[in-house]
Amino acid sequence: MKGKATSFDIAHYAGVSQSTVSRALRNSPLVNEETKRRVREVARELNYKVDKNASNLRTQQSSTLACLLFEDPTGDDSQINPFFLNMLGSITRACAKEGYDLLVSFQQISDDWRADYEDSHRADGIILLGYGDYVDYQSRLQRLLDNNTKFVCWGATVDGRPDLTVKCDNYGGGKLAAEHLVQIRRTNAVFIGDASNHSPEFFDRYKGFRDGLAEHNVLFSERNIANAISTEMSGYHATRSLIANNVKFNALFAASDLIAIGAIKALQEAGINVPKEVSVIGFDNISAASYVSPALTTVQQNTTLAGQMIVANLLNLIRGEAVESTLLPPKLIVRSSTS
Amino acid sequence: MKGKATSFDIAHYAGVSQSTVSRALRNSPLVNEETKRRVREVARELNYKVDKNASNLRTQQSSTLACLLFEDPTGDDSQINPFFLNMLGSITRACAKEGYDLLVSFQQISDDWRADYEDSHRADGIILLGYGDYVDYQSRLQRLLDNNTKFVCWGATVDGRPDLTVKCDNYGGGKLAAEHLVQIRRTNAVFIGDASNHSPEFFDRYKGFRDGLAEHNVLFSERNIANAISTEMSGYHATRSLIANNVKFNALFAASDLIAIGAIKALQEAGINVPKEVSVIGFDNISAASYVSPALTTVQQNTTLAGQMIVANLLNLIRGEAVESTLLPPKLIVRSSTS
DNA sequence: CTGAAAGCGCTTACAG
DNA sequence: CTGAAAGCGCTTACAG
Missing domain, CATH: 3.40.50.2300 (Response regulator)
Incomplete structure (x- = not known):
């Protein structure tokens, strides 16, 4: 076989129709257990993986979130505020736990935001991270709202939409x-x-x-x-x-x-x-x-909790469920710089 | 119009065929400049973005790379070696510069690697980052090789394939x-x-x-x-x-x-x-x-250079071009802990 | 320079 | 429980 195996190849070798292959691999209750077993075995043998582009196209969703990380204007090449790197880590974990992939993109705050991940069906929703001039920020957030893009912001509030923000108190x-x-x-x-x-x-x-x-x-x-x-x-x-x-x-x-x-x-x-x-x-x-x-x-x-809440709220938004404004409790850590 | 605009919608409003819309937006030299202008204007008005799932499915590529970050086995939730976070930053930048998106995924070194991004056509290639037990690592790398997956490793060499590694000297x-x-x-x-x-x-x-x-x-x-x-x-x-x-x-x-x-x-x-x-x-x-x-x-x-070389080499591999083993020069930074 | 048409690989409503 | 068929939204060879 040349190239990657498709569901038709699996169907051929398993002696069933392509529809049955698709159902079996998605664990549909409609399919006979023995048939499922056979299909899965052939799929494993041929190292078959469902083509995400085809499947996303068909279902009109992507199981992917995008995270835009805005940098401080000083932004020399290697200097990202470690706080946001921690947030990124926590968000990545939270996504994985929910079965979502995460697209990461660093953005210059001054540039036109490359926020078209949702428009182009590459992501189901967008996470906005980073400091920047809030006044400038607002008009862009409004544009996202106008386009009905699903998004959650860290820190910055969106006028009239407190539910779209997760931030520390x-x-x-x-x-x-x-x-x-x-x-x-x-x-x-x-x-x-x-x-x-x-x-x-x-x-x-x-x-x-x-x-x-x-x-x-x-x-x-x-x-x-x-x-x-x-x-x-x-x-x-x-x-x-x-x-x-x-x-x-x-x-x-x-x-x-x-x-x-x-x-x-x-x-x-x-x-x-x-x-x-x-x-x-x-x-x-x-x-x-x-x-x-x-x-x-x-x-x-608490960056761990922050990442979890951001992802949880965004997924709820995507599902069309109500989301509440989220304020995370800060905690004083006393070390030797104060006495 | 309900839902997102498609190229057919643009075609309708611009008074041309859908094929012409597609060509115009990809800036094909075949299309008349005036037609292009009109198509682009309508596309902007309707906030049209090419559906990446459809376009990727058709062209059989994704313009996306995946980065798997393996954690140290101790891996408590928020502790990622900052060195790798820097690498991640540099890789993200390098991807953006080349017009690629980056999927990020944290992996437990012990788990089955979720390295199927390429098989599922979600990414054109994979970047492997992180420390781990090399002996265990090798067999998994071999499996990626067997599947003809395009990948580049940071640090770890792949038996017989020095070209797949970028590392510091x-x-x-x-x-x-x-x-x-x-x-x-x-x-x-x-x-x-x-x-x-x-x-x-x-x-x-x-x-x-x-x-x-x-x-x-x-x-x-x-x-x-x-x-x-x-x-x-x-x-x-x-x-x-x-x-x-x-x-x-x-x-x-x-x-x-x-x-x-x-x-x-x-x-x-x-x-x-x-x-x-x-x-x-x-x-x-x-x-x-x-x-x-x-x-x-x-x-x-030099994490900046490292990220650039990793991405550059991976893109060359994807294009089927020859890649050389890459060794980056280290540099001593003297501070006060030695005297 | 433009259009009609095929086809990428899936999912799922429909029919049995 | 299974199959034949439509269709997701593009890109591009083919024909003009």
Whole structure:
């Protein structure tokens, strides 16, 4: 036989019709057990596998999800935020568990999104991951909605459709950070990250932090915010400029671990001891957080659960079932960068 | 119109035949420019995308590669060696650049490989990533060969088919480590990792290391090998047992960065100063290597280039072109864990 | 330059 | 329980 075996080949050798082969391999209750056995044996012998293109074409679905991973604009070639790599791992696992394949695609946030996986029947639904400018993001999400594409976003909310988002309780996470600093009496704090509606996740972390301090009668001044995107480099420079501007503080809350790691570097270079002079808290709990010195206190996001919820919600959407807005609980991990 | 538009819908609205629509959208030189323009406009208006299942079925190819990522047997849910996550990132990028999609699948090394992506026409070729027991691995690779599946392996060689492997020059990398230790006069070394044909990559690193020392008349005793798989935990325990057994050494070469990071922890817990009393060298240059304290000297593998070569070689195999065995040059990155 | 038609390999309603 | 047949939406050889 030349080329790959088809269901007709199996039918021929098993002495049945092609329809019966198809039914037998899909384990249809209509088929006689003995017939099934024979068909399966021939299929195994000929190393036959159902052609997914044909089967998908016929059934009009793909048993595949697509994951678009947006990168930070700085995006040098090998630098992906490890947090998203963990998410990707968790999503892949969750897909496998549900019998779905996962198409992965890295996207420049600035490019036209290659979000046509669903239109081209290559995927039944799409997962959107990554930070980016939220304002720009919204119009594109709206376009996906208009096309009736099934999708779930990590972090970013879609106007009027909270069910399409899975995210960490960023506000609550910010509060956890504030409460910890209150407890260790380090309330003269700065916040590093974008505290604006361009980065709603960071903004929520900031608001939770500010409100958490306020609940203990600590006023947080907006002058103590230094803007940064989620990279080590950006955290480093933001912290340096705070120091250069003579801002006095004994605690630093960074919107992400990468920012915090850059901040620690800047502090140490300036001869400022962490945690003796400045306590530092990050957000995410990437693996580097436990390696950096001093080990970083941080607000953990449960990436395993996040991946599972994203996939579960997306599959429900695809099946046309109702899905609820999903908020995952953060958890404070105390290490030696705060005291 | 209900459901998604098809090429017949476009044909209807553009006033041409369906064949012409297909040709126009594939930019066939046969079609009149004005006709193309009209067809494309209608396609855009109706948000038409070619159905990939139909097109793949017809052309018998998928423009998709599959990447199987094997996990270490310890594999707790969220722990994937960051080195492979970087490789995955680089492979994804390389695929995108070539116009291919990437299917990602995590596999337990012990399971039956879900390597049927090619048989089911879901992928044109397969990329195999990850450490595992090489002896077990070989028979499965042989099965892929027997099925005439197009694939490329990272690290592991396939008997008689060196062209199917892309790997780092592990032997040369081991030598780099040895030469560095000779230079800083720390030649009473131990090796942590599996130095056997079950882990050919680690074994090569070991052999390069041993031979590199021998070239400078330093004899390396096999009793200075402690077995470990590529996890922090395993490196930690291996190092502890060396210390417990009273083995004396002033240098430690770990087969991977994760092992090295675990080793540093064990040394520090035992009150042994790194690098004053023991110099430590890892392998990979994962991002944690620069965060750990002291920052880890390591042998870097160029993951960006690796991903590009893997994809390039696989595409050549798929096209039926000749491919050469590919060995990537390692590079020593000196940080503060050696002196 | 364009169209009518065959066929890629399945799944499933229909008929028995 | 099984088979013959239609049809999923394309691409491309063939004919003009």
